[in-house]
Amino acid sequence: MQIHRQIAILLLMVAFAACSDERREERLRAAGPEPDLAALLRVADADVGQGKFARCSACHTITAGGANLAGPNLAGIHGKGLAQGNPRFGYTAALLAAGAHGRRWDDATLDAWLADPQGMVPGTSMRFAGIPDPLDRADIIAFLRAS
Ligand code: HEC
Known part of the structure; x- marks a missing residue:
C-alpha cells in the first residue's frame, strides 16, 4: 500500500x-526562432518569474517597504536609476559609478545584469553567478516590472 x-x-x-x-x-x-529580448518578454510570465525569484530572495526582499538584506529591497526597481533604488542601502562605488549618468534599470540593463552581474559591473558586491537561460531572465524581468 x-x-x-x-x-x-x-x-x-x-x-x-x-x-x-x-x-x-x-x-x-x-x-519564434532565435527570439530577442523583446520577443521573449512577449511570452514572459510574471507568475513563473515570481517562482524563479526564489533564487534572489536569499539577498533581496521585493515587497514595498521590505528590509534590505545582503542586497537592497527591489520593490518598484524597474525604471529606477542604477543604485538609486534604495537610499539607505550601501551600494558599491562600482554600481554607483555605473548609474552616474542616469542609466536606468530597463529591460535591457536588467537582462545584462541578471545574465552576469560581475560582467556588466565589475566590482559589484552582488555575488551571483548569473542566469544563463534567457527565458528564465525574461520571466524574472516580467515579475520585477509588476512588483
Ligand atoms: C548573494 C546575494 C545576492 C543574490 C542571490 C542576488 N543579489 Fe541582487 N544584489 C545583491 C547586492 C549585494 C546588490 C548591490 C550591488 C552593489 O552595490 O554593487 C544587488 C543589487 C541588485 C540590483 C540593483 C538594485 C539597485 O537598487 O540598483 C538588482 C536589480 C538585483 N540585485 C536583482 C537581483 C535579482 C533579480 C536576483 C535573482 C535573480 C538577485 N539580485 C540575486 C545581492 C544579491
Whole structure:
C-alpha cells in the first residue's frame, strides 16, 4: 500500500514537471526562432518569474517597504536609476559609478545584469553567478516590472 502511494506521488510529480515543460516549449515556440529580448518578454510570465525569484530572495526582499538584506529591497526597481533604488542601502562605488549618468534599470540593463552581474559591473558586491537561460531572465524581468 505504502509503495503504491509513493508511486502515485511520483507519477503526479512527473506529470507536473511535464506540464510546466510543455508550457515552456509552447512559450518558446510562440516567441519564434532565435527570439530577442523583446520577443521573449512577449511570452514572459510574471507568475513563473515570481517562482524563479526564489533564487534572489536569499539577498533581496521585493515587497514595498521590505528590509534590505545582503542586497537592497527591489520593490518598484524597474525604471529606477542604477543604485538609486534604495537610499539607505550601501551600494558599491562600482554600481554607483555605473548609474552616474542616469542609466536606468530597463529591460535591457536588467537582462545584462541578471545574465552576469560581475560582467556588466565589475566590482559589484552582488555575488551571483548569473542566469544563463534567457527565458528564465525574461520571466524574472516580467515579475520585477509588476512588483
Ligand atoms: C548573494 C546575494 C545576492 C543574490 C542571490 C542576488 N543579489 Fe541582487 N544584489 C545583491 C547586492 C549585494 C546588490 C548591490 C550591488 C552593489 O552595490 O554593487 C544587488 C543589487 C541588485 C540590483 C540593483 C538594485 C539597485 O537598487 O540598483 C538588482 C536589480 C538585483 N540585485 C536583482 C537581483 C535579482 C533579480 C536576483 C535573482 C535573480 C538577485 N539580485 C540575486 C545581492 C544579491
